[in-house]
Amino acid sequence: MAHYKVFINKKLCKGCGICIEICPRNALRFNGINPETGYRNPEQVGECIGCRQCMWYCPDQAIVVVDEQ
Amino acid sequence: MTERLFLSGNEAIVYGAIDAGCRFYAGYPITPSSEIMHLMAKELPRVGGVFIQAEDELAAINMIIGASWAGLKSMTATSGPGFSLMQEGIGYAVMTETPLVIVDVMRAGPATGQATKSAQGDLMQARWGRHGDQYLVVIAPMTPQEAYDLIIEAFNIAEAYRVPVVFLMDEFIGHGREIVVRRGADKLVVRRKPSDHEPPFGSKDPRIPPPMPRLGEGHYVLVTGSTHNEWGYRDVHGFETHYKLVTRLKEKIWDNIDKIFKYKVYGDPDARRIIVCFGSTCRPAIDAAERVGGTKVLRLITLWPLNYDKLAEELSGAGKVVVPELNLGQLVYDVAQVYPRSKIRVINKVGGGIPIYPSEIIKVLEA
Amino acid sequence: MAEHFGLKYLRKEVLPTAFCPGCYNGILMNALFQAFMELGIEDLKRFVFVSGIGCSSWIPSPFIKADSLHTLHGRAIPVATGVKLANPELNVIVIGGDGDLASIGGNHLLHAARRNMDLLVIMINNQVYGMTRGQAAPTTPHGMITPTTPYGNPERPMDVASIIAGTNANYVARWCISQYIPLKNSIKDALSRYSRGFRFIEVYAPCVTYVVRREGKTPGEKLKELMKKCIRIETWKNMSREEREKHVATGVFKAEDKPGFIETYNKYIAQALGEK
Numbered sequence: 058m059a060h061y062k063v064f065i066n067k068k069l070c071k072g073c074g075i076c077i078e079i080c081p082r083n084a085l086r087f088n089g090i091n092p093e094t095g096y097r098n099p100e101q102v103g104e105c106i107g108c109r110q111c112m113w114y115c116p117d118q119a120i121v122v123v124d125e126q
Numbered sequence: 127m128t129e130r131l132f133l134s135g136n137e138a139i140v141y142g143a144i145d146a147g148c149r150f151y152a153g154y155p156i157t158p159s160s161e162i163m164h165l166m167a168k169e170l171p172r173v174g175g176v177f178i179q180a181e182d183e184l185a186a187i188n189m190i191i192g193a194s195w196a197g198l199k200s201m202t203a204t205s206g207p208g209f210s211l212m213q214e215g216i217g218y219a220v221m222t223e224t225p226l227v228i229v230d231v232m233r234a235g236p237a238t239g240q241a242t243k244s245a246q247g248d249l250m251q252a253r254w255g256r257h258g259d260q261y262l263v264v265i266a267p268m269t270p271q272e273a274y275d276l277i278i279e280a281f282n283i284a285e286a287y288r289v290p291v292v293f294l295m296d297e298f299i300g301h302g303r304e305i306v307v308r309r310g311a312d313k314l315v316v317r318r319k320p321s322d323h324e325p326p327f328g329s330k331d332p333r334i335p336p337p338m339p340r341l342g343e344g345h346y347v348l349v350t351g352s353t354h355n356e357w358g359y360r361d362v363h364g365f366e367t368h369y370k371l372v373t374r375l376k377e378k379i380w381d382n383i384d385k386i387f388k389y390k391v392y393g394d395p396d397a398r399r400i401i402v403c404f405g406s407t408c409r410p411a412i413d414a415a416e417r418v419g420g421t422k423v424l425r426l427i428t429l430w431p432l433n434y435d436k437l438a439e440e441l442s443g444a445g446k447v448v449v450p451e452l453n454l455g456q457l458v459y460d461v462a463q464v465y466p467r468s469k470i471r472v473i474n475k476v477g478g479g480i481p482i483y484p485s486e487i488i489k490v491l492e493a
Numbered sequence: 494m495a496e497h498f499g500l501k502y503l504r505k506e507v508l509p510t511a512f513c514p515g516c517y518n519g520i521l522m523n524a525l526f527q528a529f530m531e532l533g534i535e536d537l538k539r540f541v542f543v544s545g546i547g548c549s550s551w552i553p554s555p556f557i558k559a560d561s562l563h564t565l566h567g568r569a570i571p572v573a574t575g576v577k578l579a580n581p582e583l584n585v586i587v588i589g590g591d592g593d594l595a596s597i598g599g600n601h602l603l604h605a606a607r608r609n610m611d612l613l614v615i616m617i618n619n620q621v622y623g624m625t626r627g628q629a630a631p632t633t634p635h636g637m638i639t640p641t642t643p644y645g646n647p648e649r650p651m652d653v654a655s656i657i658a659g660t661n662a663n664y665v666a667r668w669c670i671s672q673y674i675p676l677k678n679s680i681k682d683a684l685s686r687y688s689r690g691f692r693f694i695e696v697y698a699p700c701v702t703y704v705v706r707r708e709g710k711t712p713g714e715k716l717k718e719l720m721k722k723c724i725r726i727e728t729w730k731n732m733s734r735e736e737r738e739k740h741v742a743t744g745v746f747k748a749e750d751k752p753g754f755i756e757t758y759n760k761y762i763a764q765a766l767g768e769k
Contacts, residue, residue, distance in 0.1 A: 064495060069508055073515030073701075078713025096514065113527075113673040114716060116519025117509050118497045150579055152571075171762040176578045181604035185571035188564065192543070192575025195562060196583065200575070218565050341560045341576060342583045344538045346504075348555050350563035359507070359555055360563075 060125045061105035065098055069119035072096035076111035076120055085111065129308040135273040135299035136161035136203075138306045139229055140169055142277035143201055145311050148227070149175035150200040152189035154182055154208060157241040158297040159231035162203040183208040187215030187228070194224050195349060197317075197340040199281055203229035205297075207238065209248060210255070216290050217256035218351045220375065223327065223335065225284035225317070227277065229293040231300040232405075232452075234477045243479040244297035246405055246452040252292045253430045259372050261379040263291045263386060264430035266405045270304045276427070278311045283386060285315040287378055288335045294429060296406035296452065298481060320345065328356025332377035379431050387433040391440070392423040398445035399491055400424055402437075402461050407450045407482050414487035421491060426457075438464035446471065448490050450482045499526035502537060504558045511551060515705075515712030517670040517698035518549055521617060522556070524673055528680040540584045543573035545593035548624045548700075549617040552588050567598030570605045573612050581755050584684070587614040591632040592622045595653050599631075602653075602693075606660035609690040611753035613683050616653060616693065619700040627703025639703070654695040658746040663690030663753070665746040669723035670698035671716050672743060679745065690753035697723065697741050 063076075063085065070091070077085045077099050084103035091098045105122065112120045133141070139162055143151075151166040153159075163179070170177045176193070180186035183204055190200035204212060209230045219226050232248050234240040252264045263283050267273045273295060280291040320326055320337035326347055329336045336356070339345035348358030353368045361367040379386065392408075393401075393415035401411040404426045415421035424440050426432070437460065441447060447465055449458045450473035458472050471490050475482050499522060512518050529537070542553030546566035554563035564572045569587045577585040587594070594602050594616045605612060621639060622628040628641040631651040638645060654667040664687040668676040676696065683692040697719070699705055705715040722740055729742035752760075 066497065071509060071514035073712050075515055075713040075716060078711065079716060094509075110673075112497070113523055114520055115523070116512065116516050116712075118499045118503065118519065118523065119509075121495045121497050123495045150575070152575065172766065176758075178574070178578060180571065181600055184568065185574075185601055185604070188568040188571035189575035189578070191564070192562065192572035192577075193579035194575075196541075196576045196579035198579040200579075214565055215568065218568075341541050342539055342580060345560065346538075346558055347560050348563070349561065350554055351565055352563065 059107055061107040062123050062125050063101040063105055063111060064121045064123060065100065066119040066121070067091050067098050068094070069117045070094070070096060070098050071117050072098060073116065074099070075114050075116065079110045079114050081108060081110070082106055127308070127310050131306050131308055132303060133270055133306040134161060134301055134303045135267065135270040135295055136231065136301065137165055138270045138274040139203070139277050139293070140165040141308050142274040143227070143281065144169060144173055144175070145308070146199065146278040146281035147314055148199045148201050148281060149173070150190060150193035150198040151175070151202065152178045152180045152186040152193070153202045153204065154180050154186050156205045156208045158233055158300050159203045159205045159229065161300070162229060162231070183211035184215065187212040190226050191215060191219055191222070191224050194226055195341050199225070199285070201227040201229065203231065205231045205233050205241070206235040206248060209251065213255040216262070217258065217260055219290040220256065220260040220262055221351050222349050223288035223338070223375070224290065225288055225338070226290040227280045227284055227293060228290060229295065231295050231297055233297050240477055240479070242297070243477055244406060244452060244481070245476050246296060246407070246456070247476065248294060249429060249453070249456040252294050259376065261376050261431065262289050263287070263379065263428065264294055265291060265427060266294045266429050267299060268405060268408045268425065270299060270302060271306050273299060274306050274308065282313070282315040285317050286335070287382065287386075288338055289379060294405065298406040325356035327354055327358055328374070332374045333381045335378050383431045383433050386428060387431060387436065388427040389436065390425045390427060392425060393421050394419065395422055397422040398443060399448075400441060400444045400446070401448045401450065401487065402426070402457065403450055404429055404457060407452060410482050410484045411450060411487055414484040414491065417484065418488055418491055432460055434460070434463055437461070441465045446491070448473065448487065450487055452476050452482065498530050499523055502526045502529060502558055503556055507555050510556055512548065513702045515701045516548070517619070517701060517712070518552055518617060520670050520673065521615070521676070521696055521698065522552060524677040525615070525680055527677050528684065532681060532685060539582070540586060541576050543569045543576065543585065543587050545569040545589050545598060546624070547590040547593045547622070549588060549590040549619070550593060567593055567596070567601065569593065570598060570601040570612070570614065574605060574610055577611055578755065581611065585612050587612055589616060590623070591616060591618040591620070591653065592630045595651055596631045602657070603660065606657045606662040606691045606693065608754045609661045609663060609751060611689055611691070611755050613692045614694070615680070615696060617696045617698050618653065619698055619704065621700050621703045623700040623703055627700065627707070654693070654746050657693045661691070661751070662693055662747065663687055663749045663751055664692040666693070667695040667697060667743050667746065669719045669741055669743055670696055671719035671723060682748070687748060687750055689756065690751055697743070
């Protein structure tokens with residue numbers, strides 16, 4: 058069984074929310090404001106199926122999806 | 127390889143440019159400069175160069191900018207209306223320190239004016255045609271032979287100072303046909319490439335132009351027409367970066383004025399009657415001076431930067447100063463900077479392809 | 494932590510990019526970088542990016558780690574032409590917006606395409622002049638309110654991909670920014686299978702600040718809307734006029750592999766000089 062993890066680069070994330078809206082499993086959610094950038098950053102809260110849409114559609118190269126298997 | 131050829135000024139420019147190492151030409155047809163383009167189309171491929179006919183002058187000037195960064199000595203030629211269209215591109219070349227040669231074969235303007243008729247109306251435009259503070263070099267030949275010799279000089283200046291050079295030539299010279307000795311270049315300036323950690327857009331001593339990286343060699347160079355720091359990164363807000371950049375671009379030219387500025391004296395060097403001229407009006411001026419005697423001809427080769435100290439020195443003690451021009455008075459403003467305007471006699475004539483005759487100059491000299 | 498595949502093609506010291514949060518420019522960057530990665534391109538030393546003025550022109554300058562020329566408004570294509578002709582060994586890519594490439598630089602776009610000049614041009618069609626606050630562009634939808642069309646845009650938008658398909662260009666495609674995989678594959682094709690002549694990819698990507706947010710939508714919502722709105726050209730062709738206006742036709746408009754300008758030019762010169 059594949060086990061995917063979504064990494065968010067908080068230095069690059071601008072909190073646009075595309076990843077949260079594009080995720081077919083609603084696996085991402087905003088989690089507070091990053092004091093360094095002033096932007097909201099998402100975090101993984103649900104199961105990731107590894108479709109990588111969040112990575113492709115992240116305009117800030119801030120998301121990496123890794124297969125931890 | 128010295129050859130004696132019977133060439134027009136336009137044709138002489140082509141052979142001079144090729145002998146200077148020019149290997150890229152982009153242009154758009156326009157009278158009276160088209161012969162440059164025709165001959166370039168024929169000759170450049172024979173020496174391994176590239177010729178392209180652009181869709182307009184905007185494209186032409188920008189194509190030679192691209193080619194220059196890719197490492198080729200590049201030029202274009204045009205005339206009044208086309209020169210107007212190229213101004214923004216020339217400003218970009220000044221800002222990005224791109225070596226180029228732009229030939230403007232002057233015709234009577236403004237607008238379409240008289241396409242086939244000679245004029246000298248683009249002098250001020252060549253110097254100041256762009257927006258913003260910017261400095262480049264303007265050179266004017268007097269004969270087809272000089273078109274050959276000075277275009278080589280123009281390429282050397284462009285490469286040495288990383289600056290566009292405007293080659294301002296009257297239609298009379300462009301279409302005048304004479305014996306031209308194709309003697310080759312005495313020396314050719316080779317573009318300096320950066321060593322490690324040498325920024326491409328900055329130097330401690332403003333008189334020393336920065337080295338120029340060539341595209342595709344791993345320098346990861348950032349070229350931009352926006353205000354930039356010495357590594358090419360944009361800074362479109364800060365005072366310091368902008369002020370430093372534009373003053374360096376000015377000083378690069380003006381602090382080297384002793385090396386760039388050239389002029390020549392004809393006739394009686396001690397005479398108090400002085401004619402100041404450039405381009406095609408110089409030969410009638412020299413002829414007039416020889417006929418009447420007691421007259422000095424001060425002929426400017428470099429029209430920009432202009433060494434006002436030298437001009438003042440040459441005009442000190444002058445009794446009468448005559449400025450003949452194929453326009454309504456442009457060079458006269460320079461002379462007036464160092465000599466009382468009320469004492470300057472002007473001869474202005476433009477249109478119809480009629481030169482200023484020696485007899486007209488003599489009349490003013492003797493009046 | 495694993496590194497994003499795009500970072501090795503970027504100047505990390507200038508990140509994050511200057512684009513608005515959610516700006517679709519960054520998605521195009523991902524597609525471009527993934528195309529490079531899948532083609533086995535390790536670094537961009539032999540690539541030259543040329544751009545003009547506008548938000549999308551900032552993608553290469555200063556963010557992409559390659560030689561780049563950030564030129565005058567509208568003049569990216571002639572500068573790129575000069576670079577390519579002077580050194581045909583270099584891969585020259587133009588990235589620009591609809592205002593830069595289709596309006597002020599429209600003539601250069603047409604003529605480079607007519608010449609089949611060996612360039613890849615990626616035009617991001619964001620429907621407005623984003624950098625100068627969202628004025629109407631030649632691609633702005635009919636009736637849209639912008640600062641320069643306060644009563645609605647009386648003009649109709651330009652179908653740039655179709656126009657370029659009508660020239661001698663080798664490869665013409667249009668994709669929505671929501672069609673990531675086909676867009677990425679199209680860029681790959683334009684750099685490999687169709688590596689010569691003029692290649693033009695229009696990327697339909699409405700400005701998130703002056704189009705999407707003005708519509709009251711988030712960038713993510715608009716992206717999902719585009720996934721439905723953007724359809725293949727084959728489907729689009731069979732639609733009624735009203736239906737067509739509600740959709741964006743995407744796909745490959747043209748794919749040929751004719752010799753580009755440089756090959757043809759060199760052939761003529763070789764013939765002429767060889768005969769002497």
